[in-house]
Amino acid sequence: MENELPDDIDQLKAMLRKQRTMLNDQQTRLRQYAGQLAGYELEINRLKAQLDKLRRMLFGQSSEKSRNKLENKIRQAEKRLAELENRLEAAKNCLNDDKPVLDAPTDAEVAPQTTPGKTARNTSRKPLPADLPRETQTLLPADSVCPSCGGELKVMGETLSEQLEIINTAFKVIETVRPKLACSRCDVIVQAPLPAKPVEGSRVGSSVLARILVGKYVEHTPLYRQSEIYARHGLALSRNTMVRWVAMMGNRLRPLYEALNRYVLLTGKVHTDDTPVRVLEPGSGKTRT
Structure with a gap:
């Protein structure tokens, strides 16, 4: 069987850089899909709670006008719920179709370890916008070999956590240096003019x-x-x-x-708004x- 990889080191490096770029793009898409899934699930849970409340309010309503309004709200909420469920299913399909293809770990390998007596808590926080600029920080373990037997450590997965930060207004001072140059033959001194302020x-x-x-x-x-x-x-x-x-x-x-x-x-015609602030x-x- 012939080796499909080239023997040239430069070609191998170029292939490796290309694969890394493709993997980074794929991971970015996966994070976006995961954020969409979380947003759809949050909205679906909210609509279900709203539907339950509207149905409880509908029961026992004596006014025909009030019943018509509640029924109209229920129909709109059900229509929106069905639309979100379809979007959720489409996002799940996109997430499953765009899984990483490079040595993906099994579910048993990446399953989180839970402390006895504690169950995993399902969070309902809205995902951070995917279009925000991101800065990736990689924290490597302090041990380069297995602390138990001294064996070689291999990558089996990673844990990604996000933290929202804001860059405050930063002031800076611009120092303008204008050297004075004197002639060695006469008393003439030249200096650049000060920029306009x-x-x-x-x-x-x-x-x-x-x-x-x-x-x-x-x-x-x-x-x-x-x-x-x-x-x-x-x-x-x-x-x-x-x-x-x-x-x-x-x-x-x-x-x-x-x-x-x-x-x-x-x-x-001139239209103005003189609303005072x-x-x-x-x-x-x-x-x-």
């Missing part, structure tokens, strides 16, 4: 100003609350300083405002617009 004489950058403006006018976060938020990050930005920055940015953005105003007024005024305990 959004606020002359200040150390604030454009990204910080954008964050302050978005927080105030989009997220409706008052400046005094933003000052407290930045203080928790170890950065002291007083409310009065940010008020001056906001006023200066308003003057800088006035040409854009005037251009947008002219464009809006060109139309035949009420915020807390610091120190008084009262709200202001």
Whole structure:
């Protein structure tokens, strides 16, 4: 029987990299299918509980109008339940059809060991979105050989657990170094000009100003609350300083405002929403617009 594998090491490495890529893609799809299964099962259990409640409410109803409403809700819930059960069955088929093909361990090998007196708890948590970026950390055992007999250890499976994290707003300082160069023959000194700043004489950058403006006018976060938020990050930005920055940015953005105003007024009809947004005024305990 001829050996199907090539003798060239580079070709073997390329085949191994290709198989690893295919395996990683397959494992990603399996995790997505498992997340869909968990979501469908959770929704099905919720609908079943809702159906039981509606059927109990339907029993003994004397008003014909109330009975019609309950029966309509029951029919909608049953239709949704049947649709979810079909989706669940399709997801199970996809999961079974896309099982790993590389030395998959048997059920007996990967069966979790339970402590006597404790049963496995069925969790109903919603799966994390599959489109979130993921960072994989591999934790290897401390022992490279069997701690009992010293034999070689082989991979028989793996346990995957997920943990949701958030990356907080991180500040950084950009240091601009401008060397001074002096002529060796005369007294001429040359130096690169300082780049333009959004606020002359200040150390604030454009990204910080954008964050302050978005927080105030989009997220409706008052400046005094933003000052407290930045203080928790170890950065002291007083409310009065940010008020001056906001006023200066308003003057800088006035040409854009005037251009947008002219464009809006060109139309035949103008629709506006003057709903006020009420915020807390610091120190008084009262709200202001």
